[in-house]
Amino acid sequence: MRPMDTLFSGLAACRPSAAKRPLPRPALPLAALVLAAGLACQYEAPAAGDAAGAAVSAASSFASDAISAPELVDLTAAVGGTHPPKWSPDGSRITFVSGGDLGSVGTDDGAFEILTEDLSLSGLGSLGAPQPTWSPDGRWIAYTSDKGGAPDIWLWSAVEGDGMRASVDVQLTGLSARANGLAWSPDGSRIAFSGDRFGNMDIWTVSVPDGKVSRLTDDPLYEGYPSWTPDGSRLLYVRMDDRWVDHDVIEVDPDGKNPRTVVQDRGFFDYRAGRAFASAQVSPDGETVLFRSQSSGWLNFWVVPRDGSGEPRQIAASDYDQSDARWSPDGSWISYTENRDGVHSLRLVSADGTKSKVLVEPGVGAALRAEWSPDGSRISYTMETPTRPAELFVMDVESGESRLLHSTVAAGSAEKLHMPEKVSYPSSDGLTIPAYLHRPPDAEPGERFPGVMWIHGGPTSQFDDQFRRHQQVHFFAQRGYVVLMPNIRGSSGYGLEFEDLNNGCWGHCDLEDVLAGVDYLKTLPDVDPDRIAVTGTSYGGIMTMDAVAFAPGVFQAAIALSGYGDxxxxxxxxxxxxxxxLLEYELGPYPENRDVYLNSSAILKAHEVTTPTFVIQGEGVAADWRLREDQPQASLDFARKLDQHYKIVRYKAYPGEGYYVYGRDNTIRKLHDMLDFFEEFLVTEIGGM
Structure with a gap:
């Protein structure tokens, strides 16, 4: 048994009833909270027929109908990865990442099969995506994998011939260069991609199937996301400045010569190394370039004449963020998705911007990752809600009728989950903070439960209607916790102004929104105002550390996952x-702004912490081709600093993980470890108090 399992095993057996949660009590000093762990289990289990025994056995009644951790974790999206599924050139099937494999589903019969197992791509960070992409003739599927030792381009042969099908998979490149952003030339003779073989992300091409590579650019700035003109005579790519804020779309010959700037975009910080801006897409007639920009204050799509004869213009101007734009095969329409307070709708706009149409507008949910069929008659997309993972649908564009094509949701499992409420509350300066509120299902009138502030990562991210945002929250709501998921200042999805409101003041101005969320929870009749916790991962872990360090006494328990205290x-x-x-953009260049960094470092206030804190991380295993982090120090340093000052702290590093805990078995264990910690410090009664 592992040490943390030993620590928690005694408490698990004496957990009080979730259906009989303790009523409000006076706030307890830290010493009493510590003592509670020792006193709470010092009783013998009553006899089965005893009335007290009946009450204790009723403890499990609240959770008896709850979805188990394995069931919850196994609710996975039908389509993995971040890229839209791809249609085969003949329209007969759609391919996508399925688990860690390359999956395919027939577009007529919905028959699912695994084309090749184990795409194996890890350690790329923001650049990581297998990106399975069909060749124009349907002969090959290209994807990125590190199963050869480092990230390179592989081919799966879709047809017999040349001895290629027998081996199924063939490694095409051997650059060991973080190959990504794959784009087939229109004639299928080569693939353009970006790679950092010489220390900078440059544009390359590789010929198919002989694997001959050519380096087209050598600028020290990041260059990526190539795309071809329809006739294959020119190649476009995106170059970012050193801050990852400004983007230039550049056009070159297929050999890299005769460069020309097509359009320049400014003021769009691209945290994921260019992934948010992504490829500039040339219209099927070769005349117009479609690109994403934040210059209006919102993430919208813009078009510009490729020959430079006109100014850029918004194609579907909106005060909402847009994503996943695609030209229709005939160039008459552009499909895209729009995010309205977390609900993602699928829309069309005509190429001249004069006509628009909503294809999918869910009351709740997210229609994402749309892709046109080769003949333009159908669009595939994924659809998910806070209670149901993404499933693959196909829509007939003319009739607007959709049908489910592929799902991995087991019968009855998603039905165990309950839809959250959308709420909002004012922060200390009057700023409105949107949020999701998860409540325990089937609660009795008058019951009161512990509250949890659940903070997202980023900080430039958003709680929205995507299932993965809510998946683990369901585990706690179903076990007697009221969970508030706020989109605090600095979140995306509400415009650039809102997104930049926490620049220079991490852990202070945005902490005000968290504290206002605590005040909101305390107004709810089903929340015990004396039992409030805070948790989150990545920036949510940072904010959890900030909350206990910069607002001592507010929270009765805290769990910081993969955070950073310094x-x-x-x-x-x-x-x-x-x-x-990210930090240079939000906190300023270092070391010139060292004071700003220190002001946002919770570790410097560890001596003022009064909240029992559980610090969680992965043990730091890296991909074989990257340096191993041998117990990453950021979380461990914060835990050690708390321990140095005799604070109540638990620490756990989960094996076989990077810094973040993503593995199935570890996630299941983590959920139970978190629950045990919350039960110890939020639920367990202290004898005599």
Whole structure:
């Protein structure tokens, strides 16, 4: 038995009834909270026929109908990865990442099969995506994998011939260069991609199937996301400045010569190394370029004449963020999705911007990752809700009728989950904070439960209607916790102004929104105001550390997952360039703004913490081709600092993980470990008090 399992095993057996939660009591000093762990289990189990025994056995009644951790974790999306599924050139099937494999589903009969197992791509951070992509003739599927030792391009042969089908998979490149952003030339003779073989992300091409590579660019700035003109005579790519804020779309010959700037976009910080801006798409007639921009204050799509004869213009101007735009095969329409307070709808706009149409507008849910069929008659997309993972649908564009094509949701499992409420509340300065509220299902009138503030990562991210945002929250709501998921200032989805409101003041201005959320929870009749916790992962872990350090006494329990207590660590210990770019954008260049970094470092106030805190991380296993992090220090340093000051702290690093805990078995264990910690410090009664 592992040490943490030993720590928690005694408490699990004496958990009080979730249906009989303790009523409000006076706030307890920390010493009493610590003592509670020792006193709460010092009783003998009553006899089965005893009335007290009946009450204790009723403890499990609240959770008896709850979905189990394995059931919950096994609720997975039908389509994995971040990229839209791809239609085969003949329209007969759609391919996508399925688990860690390359999956395919027939577009007529919905028959599912695994084409090749184990795409195996890890360690790429923001660049990581297998990106399975069909060749124009339907002969090959190209994807990125590190199963050869480092990230390179592989081919799966879709037809017999040349001895290729017998081996199924063939490694095409051997650059060991983080190959990504794959784009087939229109004639299928080569693939353009970006890779960092010489220390910079440059544009390359590789010929198919002989694997001959050519380097087209050598700028020290990041260059990526190539795309071809329809006739294959020119290649476009995106170059970011050193801050990852400004983007230039550049056009070159297929050999990299005769570069020309097509359009310049400014003021769009691209945390994921260019993934948010992504590829500039050329219209089927070759005349117009479609790209994503934040220059209006919202993430909208813009078009510009490719020959430079006109100015960029918004194609479907909106005060909502847009994503996943695609030209229709005939170039007459553009499909895209729009995010309205977490609900993602699927829409069309004509190429000239004069006509528009809503294809899918859910009252609740997210229609995402749309892709046109080769003949333009159908669109595939994924649909999910806070209680149901993504499933693959196909719509007939003319009739507007959709049908479910592929799902991995087991019968009856998703039905065990309950839809959250959408709420909002005012922060200390009057700013309105949107949020999701999860309540225990089937609660009795007058029952009161512990409250939990659940903070998202990013901080430039958003709680929305996607299932993965809510998946683990269901575990706690079904076991007697009221969980508030706020989109605090700095979140995406509400415009650039809202997104930048926490620049320079991490852990202070945005903490005000968290504290206002606590005040909101305390107004709810089903929340015990003396039992409030805070938790979150990544920036949510940072904010959890900030909450206990900069607002001592507010929370009765805290669980910080994969957080960072010292912001200067991003320039000394944290091995991810994307994180460094993020902090330079939001907190300023380092070391010139060292005071700002220190002001946002919770570790410097560890001596003032009064909240029992559980610090969680992965043990730091890295991909074989990357340096191992040997117990990443950021979370461990914060836990050690708390321990140095004799604070109540638990710490656990889960084996076989990077810094974040994603594995199935570890996630199941983590959920129970978190629940045990909350039960110990939020639920367990203290004898005599």
């Amino acid at each position: 912001m200067t660590d991003f320039h000394t210990k944290v091995h991810e360039l994307q994180h460094i770019k």
